[in-house]
Amino acid sequence: MADTKVTTVEEGSELNGTLKSSCGVVVSGKVSGELHAPSLSVSASGAVHGTVKVSQLQSRGELSGRIDADTIELSGRVSDQTTITARSLEVKVNGDDTPQVTFGNCTIEVGIDPNPPVEAPKEAKPKKGGGQAPPAPDAPQE
Amino acid sequence: MAEFTSEEVIELVARGEGLERADLRELSLANAVLENANLRRADLEGANLEEANLRKANLASVSLRDAFLARADLEGANLRGADLESANLEGANLSGADLSRANLEGANLEGANLNGARLPSAQLIDAKLGGASLEKTNLANADLRNAYLGGADLTGADLQNAVLEDANFEESLLNNVILRDAVLRNAVLSGADLSGSKLERAVLEGADLSNVNLADADCRNATFRGAKTTGLKMSNTLLFGSDFNAELAEGARVDSVDFSSAGDGSGRVEGADLAGYFSGKAAGPVAAAPAAAAAAPAATNRRYFGHGDVLRDASLEFDADSIVEVDGRFLKCNITLGPGAQLIIGKDGLLDGCQVNGSGILVVHGRFTSDAAPGINGAKRVIVGSTGGVRATVKQPTEHTHFAFEPGCFLRLKVETA
Numbered sequence: 231m232a233d234t235k236v237t238t239v240e241e242g243s244e245l246n247g248t249l250k251s252s253c254g255v256v257v258s259g260k261v262s263g264e265l266h267a268p269s270l271s272v273s274a275s276g277a278v279h280g281t282v283k284v285s286q287l288q289s290r291g292e293l294s295g296r297i298d299a300d301t302i303e304l305s306g307r308v309s310d311q312t313t314i315t316a317r318s319l320e321v322k323v324n325g326d327d328t329p330q331v332t333f334g335n336c337t338i339e340v341g342i343d344p345n346p347p348v349e350a351p352k353e354a355k356p357k358k359g360g361g362q363a364p365p366a367p368d369a370p371q372e
Numbered sequence: 373m374a375e376f377t378s379e380e381v382i383e384l385v386a387r388g389e390g391l392e393r394a395d396l397r398e399l400s401l402a403n404a405v406l407e408n409a410n411l412r413r414a415d416l417e418g419a420n421l422e423e424a425n426l427r428k429a430n431l432a433s434v435s436l437r438d439a440f441l442a443r444a445d446l447e448g449a450n451l452r453g454a455d456l457e458s459a460n461l462e463g464a465n466l467s468g469a470d471l472s473r474a475n476l477e478g479a480n481l482e483g484a485n486l487n488g489a490r491l492p493s494a495q496l497i498d499a500k501l502g503g504a505s506l507e508k509t510n511l512a513n514a515d516l517r518n519a520y521l522g523g524a525d526l527t528g529a530d531l532q533n534a535v536l537e538d539a540n541f542e543e544s545l546l547n548n549v550i551l552r553d554a555v556l557r558n559a560v561l562s563g564a565d566l567s568g569s570k571l572e573r574a575v576l577e578g579a580d581l582s583n584v585n586l587a588d589a590d591c592r593n594a595t596f597r598g599a600k601t602t603g604l605k606m607s608n609t610l611l612f613g614s615d616f617n618a619e620l621a622e623g624a625r626v627d628s629v630d631f632s633s634a635g636d637g638s639g640r641v642e643g644a645d646l647a648g649y650f651s652g653k654a655a656g657p658v659a660a661a662p663a664a665a666a667a668a669p670a671a672t673n674r675r676y677f678g679h680g681d682v683l684r685d686a687s688l689e690f691d692a693d694s695i696v697e698v699d700g701r702f703l704k705c706n707i708t709l710g711p712g713a714q715l716i717i718g719k720d721g722l723l724d725g726c727q728v729n730g731s732g733i734l735v736v737h738g739r740f741t742s743d744a745a746p747g748i749n750g751a752k753r754v755i756v757g758s759t760g761g762v763r764a765t766v767k768q769p770t771e772h773t774h775f776a777f778e779p780g781c782f783l784r785l786k787v788e789t790a
Binding site: 301310318319320321322323329330331332333334335337338339340341342343 | 768
């Protein structure tokens with residue numbers, strides 16, 4: 231069976247700065263800073279604080295900062311002042327009385343709004359001189 | 373070409389020497405004594421280990437693709453992350469073995485003993501487990517799509533969150549099995565005994581449940597749409613929040629079911645009264661027949677707002693444990709949910725500009741948008757299905773809201789703590 235290469239930040243290790251990896255990253259320790267990778271897995275003992283940009287994110291640990299991923303599977307904790315942006319987010323239902331994810335004060339933006347709110351059209355201010363507005367410079371002339 | 377002969381392998385193991393990462397492909401080790409052997413990450417692809425003794429062997433991350441392990445003894449072996457794709461393990465003893473995240477796709481495990489084995493997150497797609505013994509086996513999060521488990525004994529097994537689509541469990545024993553959140557879509561369960569099982573939120577859509585025994589089973593919030601239910605036996609079965617309806621009850625053998633949220637018998641409905649219960653539910657609580665309502669207290673706590681219903685600028689309060697289903701539109705309404713009350717927004721339902729308060733449960737398959745701060749205040753649970761969308765500020769209670777999101781949902785949430 232072929233080994234899949236991963237970058238691992240083991241429990242007890244702490245990394246500050248920028249981590250860019252072309253293979254998946256597993257964090258059981260603590261990463262503070264920027265993290266770019268195809269995939270990120272944060273274990274229950276792991277914590278990632280800062281800016282994360284990955285395709286796939288699976289977290290059972292602690293996240294804070296700006297998290298950007300295509301797909302996210304989330305449990306564990308999301309700290310205050312965190313923004314999560316994703317195309318798809320999955321948080322499973324927990325059978326017992328404890329939440330699967332504990333969210334602090336944070337913002338979650340997932341998917342494309344199929345029905346974006348329609349802004350009320352701004353009323354056109356009447357021109358002092360009246361009459362019609364001139365055509366835009368690149369508008370086709372009739 | 374293997375780097376050791378069979379004799380060398382047996383001798384090295386007997387001397388207690390490790391064979392980590394060794395190339396042992398196609399080796400014939402039938403009947404070999406390899407107890408406690410360290411074969412971690414070894415390549416045993418296509419090896420013959422028929423009736424070999426591999427008790428408590430370290431086979432973590434080993435490759436056993438296409439290996440022949442019929443009647444091998446693997447009791448207590450460590451097979452974490454092992455690749456056993458298309459391996460033949462017919463009649464093998466895997467009791468107490470650790471197969472976490474192992475790949476067993478297409479493997480033959482017919483008649484194998486997997487009692488007490490650990491297979492969380494294992495891949496068992498197309499695996500053959502007919503007649504296998506899986507008592508108290510941990511299969512949480514495992515993928516058993518299209519697997520065959522006919523006649524298998526899964527008593528007390530843990531199949532929480534498992535993917536069991538198109539799997540075949542005909543005539544199998546599934547007593548006291550944990551199937552919470554499991555996906556059993558189009559699975560064949562005919563003649564299976566699921567008495568005492570936990571099926572909360574399980575997806576049983578299109579499943580063949582003919583002659584299945586669901587006595588004392590907990591099916592709260594399960595989905596049964598399109599299931600075959602001829603001869604389905606229900607007795608003390610919990611059905612709160614499920615979509616089990618009159619159509620599905622037809623042909624089923626129902627002694628009694630319970631629609632209470634706590635599953636404490638307070639929503640008990642006898643089989644003879646079930647049709648009345650459903651007709652009352654379908655017509656709404658006002659039209660519910662008094663007799664049916666008396667027999668089924670839960671029915672009085674159900675509200676349904678259908679397509680075309682529009683409520684504007686209304687103030688609504690729903691009691692504890694009530695269930696409110698909305699397929700219509702609520703505009704600028706103020707809704708208070710009692711403890712445990714469920715507000716379910718159907719696929720076509722819309723709550724626009726509303727505020728939901730109280731420690732209830734909000735389930736969104738349609739759309740919830742609110743500019744109020746907060747739009748959702750103090751909810752115990754917020755569940756957004758794959759077709760659902762929520763744009764709102766959620767203020768959590770002190771003990772935090774339980775969130776659940778299905779892939780495909782749309783969210784613009786600002787979450788605040790108490």
